[in-house]
Amino acid sequence: MADKIFENNQVSIIGEIVSDFQYSHEVYGEGFYMVQVSVSRLSDFVDYIPVMVSERLIDVTQNYEGQYVYVAGQFRSFNRHEERKNRLVLSVFARELELVEKQDADSASNQIYLDGYICKDTVYRKTPLGREIADLLVAVNRSYGKSDYIPCICWGRNARFASGFEVGSHVQIWGRIQSREYVKKLSDTQAEKRVAYEVSVSKIEFLD
Known part of the structure; x- marks a missing residue:
């Protein structure tokens, strides 16, 4: 069962470590740390992806900034x-780190596969230039009755196709993880720059 759960959420990236390890939390005596990895797109734009790493995978007391790393695992939310x-x-x-x-990073590896369910009404829109976009929120089951909620964005024909999905629709998605800066308005006089993460969809299939 665990293997099946793992198969519905698969990520692999290759990129440059651009931060040191920051302590996150501990589970049954195992410490987990966050590190930022920059992954180049073919367009030369860079996505900064947060990675959660166990202290049992790598020596988290060392600084690896500037070194390249291969990571395989899952895209998770809380x-x-x-x-x-x-x-x-x-x-x-x-789950793996090397x-x-x-x-080896020249391949610009950034791949994700999700098998999950639409859990929020799809938002379909067009840009002022007429480009079609659809925003999805996909729930992907995890072990112990948990789920990860993954924002996904579709473009063009995929956006038009996804605009017809209803809540509860079973979908499979292939794409890449991207980061995007935005400004969060905190009050009439205060605003804060933040980073959002989402899956840019290259292929999507609807399952009965």
Whole structure:
């Protein structure tokens, strides 16, 4: 059963470590740490992806900034309570991690596969230039009755196709993880720059 759960949420990235390890939490004596990995797109734009790493996978007391790393795992979410609201926090949970040579990163690896269910009404829109976009929220089952809630964005024909999905629709998605900066308005006089993470969909299928 665990293997089946793992198969419905698969991520692999290769990129450059651009931060040190920051302590996150501990489970049954095992410490988990966050680290930022930059992954280049073919367009030369860079996505900064947060990765959660066990202290049993790598020596988290060392600084590996500037080194390249291969990570395989799952894209996970949890709700953080902030300012009387829940904020969805996303990161790649590393099941495998390996330091690699820089030339291995030239493949610009950033791949994700999800098998889950639409859990919120799809938002379909067009940009002022007429580009079609659809925003999805996909729930992916995890072990112990948990689920991860993954924001996904579709473009063009995929957006038009996804616009017809209803809540509860079973979908399979292939794409990549991307980061996006935005400004969060906190009050009439205060605003804060934040980073959102989502899956940019390259292929999507509807399952009966």
